[in-house]
Amino acid sequence: MDYQDVIDRVDTLVVEQPKTVVVACLLLTAVFAVGLGNISTEAGTSQFTEGSPAMQAYEDVQREFSDPFAPDTGSTQLVQRNQNVLSKPSLLRMLTIQKRLAERPGLRVAGTSSVAESVALSLDPRADTMAEKIDAVESATPSQLDAAVREAARERGIARSLSEDFNRESATASATVGVVTHRLPGGLGSGIGASGTSPLTAIQQEAQHVVNSVTGDVVVFGSGMISAEFANVIVDSLIIVVPAAALLIFVFLVFSYRDPFDLFLGVVSLLMTVVWTFGFMGLLGIPFSQMLVAVPPLLLAVGIDFGIHAINRYREERTEGADLEDAMSTTTDQLLPAFFIVTGTTVLGFAANLTSSLGPIRSFGLVAAIGIAFTMVIFGVFLPSGKVLVDRWREHHDLPAFGRRPIGTEGSLLGRALRVGVFVGKRAPRLFLVVVLLSSAVVGAYGTGVDTSFEQDDFLPPADVPDYLENLPEPFKPSDYSSTAITNYLDEHFATTGGGQVVVYVQGQMTRDYALEQIQHANRDPPSTFVAANRSAQPSSIVDVIDAYAAANPEFAALVARNDVDADGVPDDNLKTIYDRLFASPYGERAENYLTPSYRSARVVYPVESGAAQDAVTADAQAIAADYRFDATATGQAVIFQQITDTILESALRSLAIALVATALFLLLVFRLFEGHATVGLVNLVPILLSLALIAGTMRFLGIPLNAMTATILSITIGMGVDYSSHFVHRFADEYGGDNLYEAMEATVTGTGGALTGSMLTTVSGIGVLAIAITPILGQFGVITALSIFYSYLTSIVVTPSAFVVWDDLVGAEAGTGE
Incomplete structure (x- = not known):
């Protein structure tokens, strides 16, 4: 069957049976909505550790050196800070905390230790109970106390529990760390990395309440507190980012659509895309992780692009006098191949992440690829069908139409600005291409020095949350976070x-x-x-x-x-x-x-x-x-995390290579099928390669490493970059007849270029708002993804016309005439 037969059938379905299409899509939405209730969450670093050789060795150690029938243990750190934690009042407060924690059954305390306890035993070696140890410290004279501190500090482990400013002679230190060991059910002991759930979370939160009842100079710290922050930070980030992104996207959609009915259709289609994707994810049982926070903005980016292109192209036909049915048939006839090209290459870009040995990155690639496929169905079939229904209803009720002019039409300010690429293509296309390619090669070579990292702090809030977030009203104000600040303090002192x-x-x-x-x-x-x-x-x-x-x-x-x-x-x-x-x-x-x-x-x-x-x-x-x-x-954690760091780089390079090769072959094939000449696909690759070089150089310049999230940026750049260049190239190929090179370019930049501009502004703002997310890793991802989309847009608009001129000199005339 010829591909045009398939498109003609879709055209007929959209124009002649729009109600059937809309009802079917809404029913599917209801089915997928059921899956939303099955979504679980997974947060933190533990999700990345499975499968590494060092992790396997760690698990072997746990198995070999742990009694499988004995309860596991977990630990809590008691970080005490004041002018002198070795003074009698400070020592007594620490001992009192240990005593009260041990007396609380719900804390499952197996034992406690601290410098204060060692000092008490130096004063009275026969002190067995915590009450006796408190009495020993309480009854000691200052000289006895100093001598006991010096004696206790001779033990290697005790000295390590004191800050580096510990002075043996004066028996002073500004900080100390006590340890509480808890009995846990078998199999729930702490492992490498932390997750969004921990059996220690409730224990350590209760312990903090006990500590607060005694003093304010001791902070409870441990994997349970970190796990709680891992879970909270996802929710807090979504509460802040989603409304901000929705507001920005809405503003730019109003500008792009300029029609309340079209705006409503576009927003409904975007919501359906998210529901289908995450409902399907819930049905598959894939947990929602920090990696998947990036999926909704990506789906919105592609959905907005498809929606604006569909409405814009339809308006072009209507302004030229076509009736409703002919205008929509022409629109779908032209855009469905473009949507297929974009979807195919974007899916390949994301699916390349399935080759990663890290589970969360594979899940990201799978969910994003499925979501993009759903996006094509919704915006390629549902939205045009809805548009036909709405416009027929408006014509029947004689309602006015708004925003009939396409974005970027000739004569507008935007239309004149978009012609800069055509201007350069007419004047000096070869020189411009040489300069751009050489410059990009230099930038790309610079970008090969980008760092790679995988650290627990990437997933946690910064030590100091920005004031503009702290001052947000409820419910947008983030939770109180302390893990990073405590970790930094321990490292420094x-x-x-x-x-x-x-x-x-x-x-x-x-x-x-x-x-x-x-x-x-x-x-x-x-x-x-x-x-x-x-x-x-x-x-x-x-x-x-x-x-x-x-x-x-x-x-x-x-x-x-x-x-x-x-x-x-x-x-x-x-x-x-x-x-x-x-x-x-x-x-x-x-x-x-x-x-x-x-x-x-x-x-x-x-x-x-x-x-x-x-x-x-x-x-x-x-x-x-x-x-x-x-x-x-x-x-150990450092070794396992370093292996993950190496795996991230390996995965990024492998997925990049696979995505590039697969995308190139796909473009050559589809342009051969759709346009009769495969080399048009090579023109499509030029903006993508330039964007890759620019994004790599930018990451190094800004100090943004390849981490668990930004490692996907290379394949995302391919996927999103193809989105812009494919629309541009496909429209040019449709307009090009062999002897109308500059006219085809003019029509492309003023028609498709206008839609690309609206899409770029909307998606850059929508994804860029991730920069205000609480966790650094999400903020970095938002910045670099927004830049990637901007680079893809810029190179498509400015560089592609010159590439077309060179292509036309080489093979264009033959391609256009079909010879």
Whole structure:
């Protein structure tokens, strides 16, 4: 069947049976609306971690070193800040908080620890209860208290819980961090990354209420609080962005349509697009994530473009005297191929993200591609049918028509401005193309240096929410956010608390003579990102448990000494016997945290310096792991996040390459089918390539990295860029007859160019409003997507005419005459 037969059937359906089309589309909308109730949400960084090698190693560690029948644990940090957290009042407040938290059953407290508790035990080693520890601090003299602080600070772990301004002599520090451990149902313990849901959220929120009843200088912090902010920030961003985008879009739609009936049709069609897409998503069971916040603006961008083109083209025919049926038949006859080209290339651009190994990016590509396909159906069939019904009803009731003139008609100010590309194409097209292509090559080369990142802070609100957001009235005023500020504070004031840790997962027969020596060897001359003392890393491992039991049991100490051949404190021989004795002792439970009962796997936990760069930590962790004689894998949040960062770049480049190749082949095929000459598709690619180079250079210049969201911008630039260039090129091909090059260009820029301008203004403002979103990652995405659309529009209007002149010199005349 010839493609024109399909278009003719659609023309007939739209013009002769518009009521049937409208009713069918509305019924489908009702069906998809059911799926809206099935949509769940997924937020945070945990959704990106699945599948990475480091994450697999982390899960192996969790499985190997955790009792599957024992309850999981989660932790809460108590961040205390004041002039001196080691003063008696501050120590008493921290101890009181620990006591009240432990007494609250709903908090499921398994244990607490703090510098205040260590100081109390230094004062009275026999103090068992928290009340006795409070009494010990309360009854101490200032000199006794200072001495107890200095004694407690000799313990390595205690010193790490104090801010870097800790002065041992004066026993002062401006901040400290206490830890509360909670018992959680099995399988709900904290993992790598955070999500929008956490079993610790309610616990930590209740804990903050308890803390507030005691003092105002302690803040509760932990994964539960972060998870709550992940969930809240999506809602808050949507509450702020959606109304602002809707207002801007409405204003520009009024300008573009200039007719209340057409405006109503356009808005209804846009709403149907969103309902179909997200209803279908709900029926498929795809959760709504931060990545998918970008889908509605993208659908609106394409929908607005299609709507304005359809109405504008229809008005062109009407102003030339065509009746309603002929005008709409001509409109659909010309625009349906253009809509198909735009839809096909845009779907290919988004679908290229399905090759990503990151689930959220794949979901984004799938939902966006489905949404664009729905957009074509709604604006290619429903809107024209609705327009026919409305105009027939208006003619029947003799109602006036508004805004009959198309946007950008010749003689208007906009029409004159749009002709700049034609002017350049007439004067110096080759020189202009050479300059533009060379400049873009330079910009593109500069853009190859754009950074790539994946950090938890990308998904959280900034430490300081802008005043214009803070001053918004309810319900637009955002929630109170503190996670980023606390994280920054910990990074700035603590040597290791904010640095996290790296785990080396060791697999091998740990009874071999060199099994423990390899841990000792790997610790020597550690990299700069690892916490060190006396030129040695300070990990926690099975060696520490052996040392602890040896210090408590002389008989075991003698056994270790007899089997320490080189007298370096680490046993070399009879390791199985040593492990058997250790696991049978009271220290056996601690040993299982670092060595499996089969003695075939071990974990070594290295503390990392606060503020260390993620890529540097990962490189150092992998270097440490390489020093082990057994198979050893580095894991931990920094390593996993860095692997995701690398995957983001890999995914972006792969999807770019696939999208470019697929788009080029598609354009060559469809222009061969629709216009009889494939090379028109090459002209279509010129603005896209220019836009890609410009957006890459802009990202580097503005310091916007390729992250979880902006990684999709390259394929989006292709998808959205083709939207503008395809309309332009297809209209030119329709107008071009082989000997009317400049007349065809004039008709294209004043007709299609006007519709493109209305579409660009509407979508740039609608998507650009994401810049005011609370999370940095959404703001960056909004800015860069708006710029991408503007670049696509600009290159289509200004550069494409010159490309047509060159194309006409090479193959145009033959194409136009059909020779």
